[in-house]
Amino acid sequence: MMTLFAILWLYKLTGTFVIKEVFANLDVSLWTGIVIFILFILSGLTKIGIFPFHVWLPLAHGSAPHTFSPILSGGLVKLGAFVAYLSVVVFRAYDVFANAWMIFGIPAPIYFLMFLGAISIIIGTLMAIKQDDAKKLLAYSSVANGGYILIGILMVDQITFAGGLLHLFAHAIASATAFLTIAAVAHRTGTTKISELGGMIHRMPITYTVYLISIISMAGIPPMAGFVSKWLILQGLASQGLAIIAFAAFFGSIGSFMYVFRPLAAVFLGQLAPKHEDLKEAPLMMLIPMTLMTLITLGVGVFPKVILKYIIKIQAEANIEMVTMSGNSIDIFNGYLDAFKVFTIFGFGFLIALVLFLLMPKTRRVGLMDTYTSAEFIYTPELLHYAHDFYAPFERLYEKAPSTLTLYEKISLKLKETGFFVDYALMTQKPATTVMWIVLFIAVVSVGGAF
Amino acid sequence: MSVMNFFSAFLFVLAAFAFQTSINGINRKIIARLQKRRGPKWYQTFLDIFKALSKSSISHGWVYDFGVVMALGGIAATVIFIPVAGFRAFPNVDNIFIISYVLAVGMLGMAMSASGSGNPWASIGVGRALTNMLAYEVPFMVVVMGMIFAFKTGSVGELADIQQNLGVFGWNLFRMPIGAIVSFIALQGMLGKKPFDSFIAPAEIASGPMVEYGGKHLGMLFILHDLSTFIEVSLIVNLFLGGGATILEFAIKYFIVYTLANLVSGISPRFKIDQAVVFFYKWPLFAAFVQVFIIIFTGWGVTKWL
Numbered sequence: 001m002m003t004l005f006a007i008l009w010l011y012k013l014t015g016t017f018v019i020k021e022v023f024a025n026l027d028v029s030l031w032t033g034i035v036i037f038i039l040f041i042l043s044g045l046t047k048i049g050i051f052p053f054h055v056w057l058p059l060a061h062g063s064a065p066h067t068f069s070p071i072l073s074g075g076l077v078k079l080g081a082f083v084a085y086l087s088v089v090v091f092r093a094y095d096v097f098a099n100a101w102m103i104f105g106i107p108a109p110i111y112f113l114m115f116l117g118a119i120s121i122i123i124g125t126l127m128a129i130k131q132d133d134a135k136k137l138l139a140y141s142s143v144a145n146g147g148y149i150l151i152g153i154l155m156v157d158q159i160t161f162a163g164g165l166l167h168l169f170a171h172a173i174a175s176a177t178a179f180l181t182i183a184a185v186a187h188r189t190g191t192t193k194i195s196e197l198g199g200m201i202h203r204m205p206i207t208y209t210v211y212l213i214s215i216i217s218m219a220g221i222p223p224m225a226g227f228v229s230k231w232l233i234l235q236g237l238a239s240q241g242l243a244i245i246a247f248a249a250f251f252g253s254i255g256s257f258m259y260v261f262r263p264l265a266a267v268f269l270g271q272l273a274p275k276h277e278d279l280k281e282a283p284l285m286m287l288i289p290m291t292l293m294t295l296i297t298l299g300v301g302v303f304p305k306v307i308l309k310y311i312i313k314i315q316a317e318a319n320i321e322m323v324t325m326s327g328n329s330i331d332i333f334n335g336y337l338d339a340f341k342v343f344t345i346f347g348f349g350f351l352i353a354l355v356l357f358l359l360m361p362k363t364r365r366v367g368l369m370d371t372y373t374s375a376e377f378i379y380t381p382e383l384l385h386y387a388h389d390f391y392a393p394f395e396r397l398y399e400k401a402p403s404t405l406t407l408y409e410k411i412s413l414k415l416k417e418t419g420f421f422v423d424y425a426l427m428t429q430k431p432a433t434t435v436m437w438i439v440l441f442i443a444v445v446s447v448g449g450a451f
Numbered sequence: 452m453s454v455m456n457f458f459s460a461f462l463f464v465l466a467a468f469a470f471q472t473s474i475n476g477i478n479r480k481i482i483a484r485l486q487k488r489r490g491p492k493w494y495q496t497f498l499d500i501f502k503a504l505s506k507s508s509i510s511h512g513w514v515y516d517f518g519v520v521m522a523l524g525g526i527a528a529t530v531i532f533i534p535v536a537g538f539r540a541f542p543n544v545d546n547i548f549i550i551s552y553v554l555a556v557g558m559l560g561m562a563m564s565a566s567g568s569g570n571p572w573a574s575i576g577v578g579r580a581l582t583n584m585l586a587y588e589v590p591f592m593v594v595v596m597g598m599i600f601a602f603k604t605g606s607v608g609e610l611a612d613i614q615q616n617l618g619v620f621g622w623n624l625f626r627m628p629i630g631a632i633v634s635f636i637a638l639q640g641m642l643g644k645k646p647f648d649s650f651i652a653p654a655e656i657a658s659g660p661m662v663e664y665g666g667k668h669l670g671m672l673f674i675l676h677d678l679s680t681f682i683e684v685s686l687i688v689n690l691f692l693g694g695g696a697t698i699l700e701f702a703i704k705y706f707i708v709y710t711l712a713n714l715v716s717g718i719s720p721r722f723k724i725d726q727a728v729v730f731f732y733k734w735p736l737f738a739a740f741v742q743v744f745i746i747i748f749t750g751w752g753v754t755k756w757l
Contacts, residue, residue: 104747201514201567208514212563221555231548238599241747243740250592251585257555258581261562265574269514269566335546335605341452342549345541346556348457349528352464353520353671360667363510368569370509372662386571386578393725394582 003083006039023090033096034109040087041113047080048146051120055405058127061139066183066192069135073142074176080146081168084153089318094156104242106155114154118248120147123404125255130395132388134182134192134263138175141218141259144252145171151245152233158321159239159332163232165311170217170225170300177214177293181207184282184290185267194263195387199272199368203279208268210290215260217297220253223343225300225307231337232323232330239334258391266387271368273382302343303328452541460531460540467530468674471681472496474706481710482717500673508666511568516668518564523671525557526678533685534608536695545608547595547686551588554682557675558584564668565660576659579650579724580643586731587640587647590739594630597743598623598690601753607686611694622693626752630742631691633735638708640727641683644716649724684709 007017013032014022046053057077061069087093088110097107104111124144131137145167152164184207185200186192201208213224220230230253237246281287300307305325315322324331329338369381378384389395427434476493483490510516532553534545562580565573599605602613614621624631640647651659664672688694688704695701722730745751 199569202512205513216556216559219555219559221552221559222549227552231546231552234548234596235599235605238596238605239603241597241600241743243593243596243743243747246596247589247593247740250589250596254585254588254592257559258585261559261577261581264563265566265577269563269569270571270574271569329543334599334603335548336543337546337549338543341541341544342553344452345460345531345544346525346528346553348460349464349526349531350521350524352461352527353523356523356671357516357520357667360504360670361507363508363516363666363668366509366511368511371511371568371570372572372657373570384569384571386574390574390578391582393579393723394585394728397725397728 002039003043006036009036009039019086019090023092030096030099033091037087037091037093037096040083040091044080044083044087045113045116045150047083048077048150049080049120049124049143050116050146050150051123051143052116052404054120054124054143054146055408057143058131058136058139061142062133062136064135066135066179066186069138069183070176070179073138073179074172077142077146078149078168078172081149081153081164084150088154089156089320104240106242110154114151114242114245117147117150117154118245120144120150121248121252125252125259126398126401128259129255129262129391130399131259132194134185134194134267135179137194137259137263138178138182141256142171142175144256145175145218147252148230148233148249151249152229152236155236155240156318156320157236157240158315158323160233160236161320162308162311162315162323163229163234163236165314166232166304166307167226167229169307170229170297173293173297173300174214174217174224174226177210177290177297178218180286180290180293181211181214182263182267184286187282187286188279189276194266197267197273197276198270198385198387199268199276199381200279201268202272202368203276204268204281206287207282207290210287210294211268212264213294213297215264217301219256219260223298223301223339223346225297225304227301228304228330228337228339232332235332235335239332258394262390266385266390270387271381271385273385302340304330304339456541463535463538463540464527464530464678467533467681468677470702471677471684472500474709475677475680477706478710478713482713485714485717496673496677500670503665503670503673504667506666506670508664508668510668511663514567515564515663518560518562518567519664519668519671521560522557522564523560523675523678525553525555525560526675526682529553529557529682530678533682534611534689534694535685536698536701538698539608543606546605547599547607547610547690548605550607550682550686551592554679557679561660561672561675565663568663570663572657572662573660575656576650576652576662579656580660582724583640583643583647583650583727586728587637590633590731590735591637591641593736593739593743594627594633595690597630597739597746598627600743601746607689608694611689614693615696617693619693623691623752627691627742627746629738629745633739633742634687634691635708635711636735637731638683638687639712639715640731642680642712642716644712645719646722647727648716649721649727652721680709684712 010022011017016022049057064072097109101108121144124140128137128140149164149168152160155161182192217224217226220226234249237249312322328340329336476496480490529550531540532544532550562577565577602610684705687708692704746753
């Protein structure tokens with residue numbers, strides 16, 4: 001609604017709907033510019049799930065059909081980033097706020113938006129850690145990663161901006177893949193609750209491998225696409241000395257190890273429940289897209305140039321200093337990253353370990369229940385599966401923190417109460433009174449619209 | 452990337468392993484004296500590792516094996532990235548963020564393998580280890596961020612060289628004293644030493660992630676532990692003590708830092724996991740921010756110096 005209003009307003013000002021022409025012809029006063037910027041950015045923030053507009057994302061994901069969640073997370077939500085790009089880069093927000101206070105060389109309103117991004121990272125991470133529904137967990141991780149993307153886009157500089165756009169791509173692919181694997185598990189077992197599953201790796205090894213690679217990318221660990229983008233964002237933040245934003249970025253990236261590991265440990269690893277004993281691997285038509293997207297994640301992680309060359313074009317278009325690449329290596333003034341080299345060295349290390357493993361005596365395969373249990377006799381696999389309250393000691397630290405959702409519920413309750421009061425005060429049983437209010441309302445609106 | 456690079460990288464990993472394991476042996480003796488014991492021979496750790504490697508062992512499935520290989524592979528690769536006194540197996544890969552995230556590959560592999568064993572103790576241990584990581588890593592990273600901002604480079608080798616060129620008082624230990632203290636506390640967490648060792652807590656959760664391992668798996672994890680210790684201590688030496696002009700100088704600094712960490716560990720009790728988180732997010736984080744703001748706003752220690 002707000003964006004639509006802003007678009008119509010811009011049409012009235014410039015007489016065209018073509019984005020390029022609108023912003024090229026635009027010559028507005030300071031306050032009009034600010035209002036249009038706010039109208040635009042608010043819808044962008046809501047779409048990408050930035051605090052305090054993030055509450056819809058987990059709710060939507062929790063109840064969305066399994067087939068739709070990957071599209072919602074990988075495609076639709078990321079559209080918010082485009083709106084943010086329009087309002088910050090194309091609309092030249094830095095010029096609009098050129099006279100505002102500066103914080104670390106960034107106009108205060110833009111810094112405030114980055115701060116919201118930082119809060120989203122922290123809240124998304126903390127909430128993701130304590131979810132029991134795998135899809136809600138991934139939805140909160142989208143909230144956190146939306147924060148990274150927003151911060152990257154808002155910086156409009158050489159390094160972080162490229163990182164933000166690359167992260168947009170990397171996270172879209174990785175989270176869509178993760179949703180696909182959860183959908184595959186739900187297809188076979190009928191649940192997405194982490195605590196009801198376990199040991200899926202013994203029945204769905206390919207799904208497991210796909211999930212593993214997608215979370216490696218989501219957590220920003222090499223050699224996947226998410227690492228390159230996170231590296232760019234962290235280097236960019238460090239080069240600008242944005243300590244508080246960088247703190248959130250570090251928190252989110254270490255915290256992401258915690259939340260992505262939970263489904264890995266409790267859904268795919270651990271004990272296999274007897275009721276899941278005769279499950280099969282996901283159907284072939286599910287495996288093909290999952291595998292393809294995994295290959296994209298890996299491919300971009302090893303050869304980031306494939307995507308970065310388009311980002312460089314965007315930077316050229318927007319008149320930003322471009323990220324420089326020599327060969328396969330990203331060269332920026334405070335560091336260099338040759339993803340292919342990192343991948344090769346990792347492969348070499350893996351080879352050393354593999355040779356060592358194969359040279360040593362053979363192992364004997366034993367069952368999952370054949371474990372050390374501190375002299376207890378346990379014969380029920382479910383009892384030996386650690387899935388409930390995985391991070392209980394950590395969750396206890398913030399279980400009493402206020403929730404945004406409750407705040408919204410309270411506000412909506414108050415709004416309803418005001419409505420009842422208006423209803424009580426102004427409305428009566430007589431139709432004539434009601435008609436009078438309606439006529440008055442129309443009169444005020446039409447008179448007001450004429451001005 | 453030539454064959455020579457890979458060859459020297461391989462030798463470097465071997466040397467790092469031999470060096471850290473010997474120092475570990477000496478430290479076991481030092482801690483023993485601290486606790487009025489005689490302690491084992493200095494090469495006892497080597498014997499333990501080779502004995503474990505030569506034994507046959509059990510396996511709980513392919514991820515149990517694969518995780519161990521991935522863990523050791525990831526950590527061995529990270530060792531290759533570490534610059535030591537002008538030696539670099541591969542040029543231009545010693546970026547601090549690359550090192551800390553490649554290190555995470557190894558950690559993930561180990562966590563995966565441990566959870567794959569199906570033992571709840573292992574999962575509890577991994578959960579604690581990750582929580583612990585969230586605690587110590589963030590204040591350390593904030594300090595590192597300040598350092599990158601100050602010296603305009605994220606390369607560990609270059610950061611060490613800058614300090615080398617400034618002489619002894621150019622070390623960040625003196626130029627960023629608050630940050631150095633934070634990092635030494637964080638090192639204690641990284642090494643999993645007391646008071647931050649609740650994730651292995653032998654008497655409480657049966658050694659946590661390590662509970663199921665035996666034979667060659669355990670041997671490989673011993674090697675992994677020594678290599679990751681090498682990475683973490685080397686990082687601190689490079690970032691705060693100016694690395695070393697020669698290998699010997701580096702080794703001496705390394706020995707001092709590692710022994711200090713062990714001494715603190717030898718006389719400390721153990722934090723509960725939530726206490727560790729609260730601890731790190733109180734003073735070390737605050738101090739890290741103070742240090743970074745001093746660097747950003749006043750330039751003390753970077754542009755301004757006595």
